[in-house]
Amino acid sequence: MPSQEIGVPIPNIPHAVSVTLPTWEATIGYEEGEEWVTSKMNSGYPRFFIHSSIQQLCNNLTKKYGRPNERCLVFPSYKVAKRCREFIQKYSDNKSSIIRVLKLCTPPPITETEKSTRIETSIGVVFFPSNDFPLAKNYWQHSGEGISSRMSEYLLKELVQNEEVSSRKLGNLKQELQVRKIQSKSPSIRSNSSSSQHGGNEEVEREFNTFIEQKYGRVLDFKFAKDAKEILRRRICGKIDKSTNLLSEFEKNSRGKILDEDDVYLFPSGMSTIFYAHYALLKILPNKKSVCFGFPYVDTLNILRKFGPGVEFLGLGDDESLKNLQKELEHGLEIIALFCECPSNPLLKTPNLKKIKELGDKYNFAVVVDETVGNFLNIHVLPFADIICSSLTKVFSGDSNVLAGSLILNPDSKYYPKLKEFFNQDYEDLFWAEDALWLERNSRDFVERVKKIDETSLKVVELLKSNPKIDKIYYPSISSTKKYYDEIKSEDGGYGGLISFLFKDPQDGINFFNQVNLHKGPSLGTNFTLACPYAILAHYQELDEIEQWDVDRNLIRISIGLEEPEELLKVLKDSLV
Template sequence: MPTTSFSSPPTDVGCPIPPNTPHAISVALPTWQDAVDYEEGRERVVSRMLSGYPRFFISKEIQQLMSVYEQKFAKPSESCFLFPSRKTAERCRDYLRRYYESSNPACLRLAEITIVTPDQSKSLIQGNITLHLVLFPKEALSVAKSFWQHTGDGISSRLAERSLNLLQTQFDEQNTKNFNKVSTTRASFCKRYSNGQISNGLNLTYEPKETLSTNISSIDNSIFVEQNFYVEERYGRNLPISFAEKAKLELRRRIANTLRIENISRLTESFEQVIKNVTEDDVFLFPTGMSSIFHAHQFLLTAFPPKKSICFGFTYVDTLKILQKFGPGCYFYGNGLSSDIDEIENLLESGEKILALFCEFPSNPLLKSPDLRRLRILADKYDFPIVVDETIGNFVNVKVFEWADITVSSLTKIFSGDSNVMGGGLILNPQRRYYEELKKVINNEYEDLLWGEDAIFLERNSRTFRERIMKINENTEEICKLLKNNPKVKNIYYPKYVTPDIYLQYKTVKGGFGGLFSITFYSDLAAQQFFDSLVIAKGPSLGTNFTLACPYTILAHYHELDWASRYGVEPGLIRVSVGLEDKNVLLKMFQQSLDAITE
């Protein structure tokens, strides 16, 4: 089993969670006020952010790499973002054209950059690295950030780290005699780029600069990969980077095998039928969980005539944004009730056609379970596919695959558990009617954007995910029992208590109710007292091997609190992701936080 807790939870605002972890994907916001100040952009919090959830926070590695190329290619009035492929860069440019109002279309430019590996025989990674730059006016930065957040297709921090390392290596080889002289450094740095090591293949026009205000010698060497890489190798935790493709294959097989085992628990099919259900060829990997949702929507828009989709239930914020912004729009049934299914049926009966229905099982953060059987009947009758995000339920606990045409999942969460790598998965159901059409589209359109080193970490982390899930199920059920019986608690949202009759229909034989729950109190003060007194890690994300909490509505919907409240997501809602710590220790911690409530 991996490490399950820290000697003490991180209490410094802005420090990585887990602490002292390269590429940590959470960040410490220890108090309620910290979360509020973060959302309001207060300097006391923002200036101390050393880490953050990668779709919302641009890591220091990516920031440094962007700075290098901004100084080479950008005008003083421009910023840039980096993407791993031409297609993703073009999508960003198209998004900017749609949502950034400008009278000058030429203000949005692309560049293709190739970083050459100096000596591939000595390199930890084989081959060159090609990156794609989107240049845009600084006034459009918030729009570009929303694309980065919604799609999850930006470059990973490990890819940025490797790129910086290669740039440093190139520079060292070319400037061994004068490395510490700033003036020589600048001249050589510019000369290196002019020697053809950057190709301008994508509509690149820029004003050349004689000098660069930031030079390669000033890059923080502490972010380079060797030390972290060799620590992993020395203790046998990771495969060498040359095994990245094998790691990806193992990940796809691991996911497919889990789904087969899930279906074997059903007595309605024979083993021979089940084993044909899904293979690794039906599993596709993505750089983030949100990327798998984004591309599922894109594949559907390519396979079928563009139409509105349905977002069923109060899903995570970016799922709804994807359906609203990247296509004809969507119908939103945020309560996810049986009465909403009645309304959907009336809509379809009226002749309205939809592209697909997207839902979570169960939902985040209210842990409601949609009636998949009834939705499946409508899908078959009115000819539309269903996309189910099973991240919260997870492969081991719930068997939802058979009801979906596409299943998506954030591998960042409990599948990984270590909170140090991002990833996503998309699985096609070969038993569904649209399988051939969708498989053809995906085979033509799919890009493998998961950086190799990230795949290495995902493969390593996920080897024990079954055992971890079982332990977390047990811990969570005991904590929720404690909280449910306390009169200070207003509501507790947990699949065992929320739509349990539906959840139990899809629970696997050995599965449980998952590791996530949300809780509300009778006043904002009570919620803050409970949260601030919790002696656990506090920050964004979920599905970590350690217990992690956040004031969910504040972080996800701070600028639309009234709208979220209409669907039962109260401003004072706290979301808790339970980890692998000793059950009795956790129970004591939560009891102490209940005792801290004075109102």
């Protein structure tokens, strides 16, 4: 049963991606920082809430390497840490602040056995004055380039706990040497120690851990991380079965043509793919503004606003907006890229990608499409995009226990040679090995899950349409932009699992949300149905502003899961009365 207790992770596991905010009032309380909510928040969406293991790691590193009145954040490479430092220096009120970056490395495996549990890695630690912590956290949130909670657990073990154990062992060794020194002087004293007294226990513990991992399906052997990443890239580009390369018709249609997996890049989060796409384009093309077409997820706009020369925001993302953009381009507007979601979150609008690509070719700007909501089994956007971004955290994973993203370079893009050269030189694989192993396992039944979610979602839409309390429903199959969705829809694809809706009376919406027996919190694409008051959760500080883009403050968003349709429909009906 879904928990209705504030702050409980969803699912209730150590590396959960979502967190329970069970009522409208609790969501507002969270946004306003009210103690009755925040005191119970021991977890949260990883880019917004720094995991307890990461906090512990940062505290340990600050204690060891920090200076008075400093804090730190840990990033998965020295290069990323330097990007964070540049961001803090740009926006800090104190331009004389000293921002330090420390590179630390974990030791490589020494024996063949150690390759299963140990991996050599390096990190970048950014030390900054305590009052600059909000800026450092902004970078963490916007860029999506922070370390994962699994990586932090490994770093705690390798950089902190093992060091403490080594220190204790050194102390014990010194004591033992002192005893031996005394014994050598006093022949009558004999040692009864046994050099093998712990050997049996260690072997039993190793066997027990192996049993637990196999028993509960945990795939944690670091030796297979490289293979897992290769399988993921092949799965994303259409080569589902690595050994036989046999594809179902549904899978064949997902990309239109088979991509080379070398053009698929893995990232530590979906947001980091958008950040890096923007970063790469700024490096290879003239330094100009971008266009954000349609109302996007909040941090996409933050990236375009805060990194680089700025953004033209066309929040309605409709045909009129596209006509106006075309006129501006005809009159000399120059842009580096157009970013859009397909369809958009939360209004589920589909942009006219054919027209956008036509303008991109004519006026020399790149087209970057975030296909997370539609997902590549349902829609085929490759012919109309130079870069495709996606959050693998969502339906590709489904289990809500790993953060990940993918970026695809279109080999037919005129920017491909420059982009490929830049990626060959600059791209770092920052996707943590253990996260890759979890994601590979989670995504094995991706095709089957997507088809079931698509089918159930259509039934939920029909239920909402039949209810007189509902004012508006946002879903690709009933949107005014359906014709643009159908132009890119895969032959066997559906319309996705994300549905937003409004009640005629806002109080009815609040009552429904508070009563409905579903999981309630951030994220989407989970294997369980997940609801949230989207505008309150994502845009609480700008509720008046977002209304100009047709985003109502009372909007409710539901991400459909794998429950049996009849059971889910009954849960919804019970709260719609």
